[in-house]
Amino acid sequence: MTNDSSKNTLKAALPRGLRDTGHSELDLIKNITSKIIPVYESYGFEELSTPSFEYTSALGKFLPDSDRPNAGVFSFQDDDEKWLSLRYDLTSPLARYVAENFDKITKPYKRYQLGNVWRNEKPGPGRYREFLQLDADIIGSNSYGVDAELIMLSADSMSSLGLNDENYNIRVSSRKLLDAILALVSDSEDIDEVRRLTILRAIDKLDRIGIDGVQKLLSEGRKDESGDYTIGAKLQKASISKILDFISIGSQSRDGFISQAIELVGENDLGQSAIEELRSINNILDKLSYNKSVVFDSSIVRGLEYYTGVIFEANLVSKDNDKNLPVIGSVGGGGRYDKLISRFRKDQVGASGFSIGVSRLCTVMQMMDLEILEENIGPILILNMDKDYEYSYYQMAQELRAYGIKAEVYLGSAGMKAQMKYADKKGSPLVIIEGTVEREKGIVTIKNLTKGKEVSATIGSRDSWIKNDEIQFEVIRSEVVKEISQILKKDKT
RNA sequence: GCCGCUGUAGCUCAGCUGGUUAGAGCGCCUGAUUGUGGAUCAGGAGGUCCUUGGUUCGAAUCCAAGCAGUGGUACCA
Incomplete structure (x- = not known):
C-alpha cells in the first residue's frame, strides 16, 4: 500500500522561468x-x-489574438470576455x-x-x-x-x-539623434519602418557582434555561430558608412561626443x-x-x-x-x-x-563580489537546557530584543550538541548557555561561534576550544545584554 | 520561435564501443565526546540513472518524442 500512495504523490515543481527567493x-x-x-x-x-494586471489594451498595443494569445505577455479572459494581462x-x-x-x-x-x-x-x-x-x-x-x-x-x-x-x-x-542620422541616410534611399527597426537593432548589437557584425547587418546580412542567417538592411555603401561613422563615435567624454556628433549631423534640424x-x-x-x-x-x-x-x-x-x-x-x-x-x-x-x-x-x-553590502547576522541562540527554568531563557531573549538584538530560544529539548548545530546553521554569532551549573553561580556562559570558526582550523583538541577564553567565557547574569551588545559592536569593526 | 549541448545520491560529477549487487568527493546521520557547532577518526543512511514509448535475450548506456536546464540566434512593447 505504501507504494501505491507514493505513486499518487504530486510532484512538487515550479513552472519554467519562475523561482523561489530565499x-x-x-x-x-x-x-x-x-x-x-x-x-x-x-x-x-x-x-x-x-x-x-490590467486590461490588455491599457498595457500596450499587443492585443492577444487567437493564434498567439500570450505572445510576450501572460493574458487571460475575464468572464465578460475582456482580455486581461499581467x-x-x-x-x-x-x-x-x-x-x-x-x-x-x-x-x-x-x-x-x-x-x-x-x-x-x-x-x-x-x-x-x-x-x-x-x-x-x-x-x-x-x-x-x-x-x-x-x-x-x-x-x-x-x-x-x-x-x-x-x-x-x-x-x-x-x-x-539616431533618427537624425537615419534622416540623412534616407535622403538617398527609402527608409521605411521595417528598415528603420532593422538598422536600430543592428546598432544595438554592437557590444555583442562588433563593428564588422553591425556592418554586415546593415548590408546583406550576417551568419551567426549557430548557423542562423539574419537578413540585413541592404543599405547602399554610402549610407552604411554614414551610420558606421556615427557608431564609431563610441563611448567617450561628453564634450568629445558632442563635437563629433555635430559634424555628422550638419544642418539637419532634428539633429541640431x-x-x-x-x-x-x-x-x-x-x-x-x-x-x-x-x-x-x-x-x-x-x-x-x-x-x-x-x-x-x-x-x-x-x-x-x-x-x-x-x-x-x-x-x-x-x-x-x-x-x-x-x-x-x-x-x-x-x-x-x-x-x-x-x-x-x-x-x-x-x-x-563587492564587499559593499554587509552580511546578515543570525540571531543569538539561547540554549534550552532546563525545562523548569525555560522562562529564564525567554526573559533573556526579551531583554536582548528590547535592545534591538535578534535572539531566539531553542525550541524543543534536543541535546546540547544538536542545539549547537542549529546555532551554527542559523548563523548565530553567539550562544548563551545557562544550565544548572551557571544558574547556581548566578552567571551564564557565552560562546562566541564567530571567533570559534576563525580559530577552528588551527585547533586540534576539543578541550582547547572550551578553554580558550576568547571563545567561551562566563558573564554575570545581569550583565548579559551589556556584554553581548559590546561583543557585537566589536566584531562588526 | 530556430539550431546545438546537458539531465545519474541533497550538491558537484565519474560510469570505456549496451552485459551481474550503479560509484567517488563534498554534504547528511550515528558514535569516539550522555554540557559544547566548526578540526580528526570509525561506521551508516540515501538512487523511479528526467519522463514516456521503442530497439534488444538484456538499456543509465542505442533510437524517438516530451519536459527541464544551458549556449548561440531571433524577439523583447
Missing part, C-alpha cells in the same frame, strides 16, 4: 532598495502602487494611471514604484519570467532638465549602494535640436561634477518604438577592465517617451523615466 537574497533586495528609495524620495518622488513593466500602468487621474495629479508628477513584472519569454540565466523592478518617472514636462535629473538620479542610486566610478557608468544617447538637448544636459552634469560616471555613447539604442528622446543605461563594470566597457551588463535603463500617454489623451504629455532591474542588480552585485 532569505539571503531577500535580505539583499531589502538592503538595496532601502538605500535607493531614500535617494528617490530626496528628489521629491512619491510612491505609487498599481495592480498586477503587467510586463511599470511604465504602461503609470501611463494609464496618469491618464485616468490627469486632473487630480500635480504636474510634473514624480512617481516611484517597486513591483514585480511578468514576461512570457524564453527564460535564461539571470532572466526570469517574473522579476522585480524599481522605477522612477517624471510625467508632464518636456524640459531637458527632467532627463538630466533622471540621469543624476540613476548615478546617485548607484553611488548609494557604495559603487564608485570604477564599478558603474551611465551611458547616454538620444533617440532623436538633439545636440542642443545633450549639450544642456552636459552643462548641468559638468557643473554638478558628474564626471567619469556619465558618458555619452552612440551605441545605446534601448528597446524599440516607445522612446522618443534622450535614452540611457546603467551598467556595472568589472574592475579589471581598463577599457571601461561593461562586461557584466545593464542593470537599468530609461529615457524619454513623450508619446506613451497620448494613447489615452489627445494632447501630448512629456514623460521620461528610469527603471532598475532589482533582481538583476542583486545577481550582478553578487557576481562582482
Whole structure:
C-alpha cells in the first residue's frame, strides 16, 4: 500500500522561468532598495502602487489574438470576455494611471514604484519570467532638465549602494539623434519602418557582434555561430558608412561626443535640436561634477518604438577592465517617451523615466563580489537546557530584543550538541548557555561561534576550544545584554 | 520561435564501443565526546540513472518524442 500512495504523490515543481527567493537574497533586495528609495524620495518622488494586471489594451498595443494569445505577455479572459494581462513593466500602468487621474495629479508628477513584472519569454540565466523592478518617472514636462535629473538620479542610486566610478557608468544617447542620422541616410534611399527597426537593432548589437557584425547587418546580412542567417538592411555603401561613422563615435567624454556628433549631423534640424538637448544636459552634469560616471555613447539604442528622446543605461563594470566597457551588463535603463500617454489623451504629455532591474542588480552585485553590502547576522541562540527554568531563557531573549538584538530560544529539548548545530546553521554569532551549573553561580556562559570558526582550523583538541577564553567565557547574569551588545559592536569593526 | 549541448545520491560529477549487487568527493546521520557547532577518526543512511514509448535475450548506456536546464540566434512593447 505504501507504494501505491507514493505513486499518487504530486510532484512538487515550479513552472519554467519562475523561482523561489530565499532569505539571503531577500535580505539583499531589502538592503538595496532601502538605500535607493531614500535617494528617490530626496528628489521629491512619491510612491505609487498599481495592480498586477490590467486590461490588455491599457498595457500596450499587443492585443492577444487567437493564434498567439500570450505572445510576450501572460493574458487571460475575464468572464465578460475582456482580455486581461499581467503587467510586463511599470511604465504602461503609470501611463494609464496618469491618464485616468490627469486632473487630480500635480504636474510634473514624480512617481516611484517597486513591483514585480511578468514576461512570457524564453527564460535564461539571470532572466526570469517574473522579476522585480524599481522605477522612477517624471510625467508632464518636456524640459531637458527632467532627463538630466533622471540621469543624476540613476548615478546617485548607484553611488548609494557604495559603487564608485570604477564599478558603474551611465551611458547616454538620444533617440532623436539616431533618427537624425537615419534622416540623412534616407535622403538617398527609402527608409521605411521595417528598415528603420532593422538598422536600430543592428546598432544595438554592437557590444555583442562588433563593428564588422553591425556592418554586415546593415548590408546583406550576417551568419551567426549557430548557423542562423539574419537578413540585413541592404543599405547602399554610402549610407552604411554614414551610420558606421556615427557608431564609431563610441563611448567617450561628453564634450568629445558632442563635437563629433555635430559634424555628422550638419544642418539637419532634428539633429541640431538633439545636440542642443545633450549639450544642456552636459552643462548641468559638468557643473554638478558628474564626471567619469556619465558618458555619452552612440551605441545605446534601448528597446524599440516607445522612446522618443534622450535614452540611457546603467551598467556595472568589472574592475579589471581598463577599457571601461561593461562586461557584466545593464542593470537599468530609461529615457524619454513623450508619446506613451497620448494613447489615452489627445494632447501630448512629456514623460521620461528610469527603471532598475532589482533582481538583476542583486545577481550582478553578487557576481562582482563587492564587499559593499554587509552580511546578515543570525540571531543569538539561547540554549534550552532546563525545562523548569525555560522562562529564564525567554526573559533573556526579551531583554536582548528590547535592545534591538535578534535572539531566539531553542525550541524543543534536543541535546546540547544538536542545539549547537542549529546555532551554527542559523548563523548565530553567539550562544548563551545557562544550565544548572551557571544558574547556581548566578552567571551564564557565552560562546562566541564567530571567533570559534576563525580559530577552528588551527585547533586540534576539543578541550582547547572550551578553554580558550576568547571563545567561551562566563558573564554575570545581569550583565548579559551589556556584554553581548559590546561583543557585537566589536566584531562588526 | 530556430539550431546545438546537458539531465545519474541533497550538491558537484565519474560510469570505456549496451552485459551481474550503479560509484567517488563534498554534504547528511550515528558514535569516539550522555554540557559544547566548526578540526580528526570509525561506521551508516540515501538512487523511479528526467519522463514516456521503442530497439534488444538484456538499456543509465542505442533510437524517438516530451519536459527541464544551458549556449548561440531571433524577439523583447
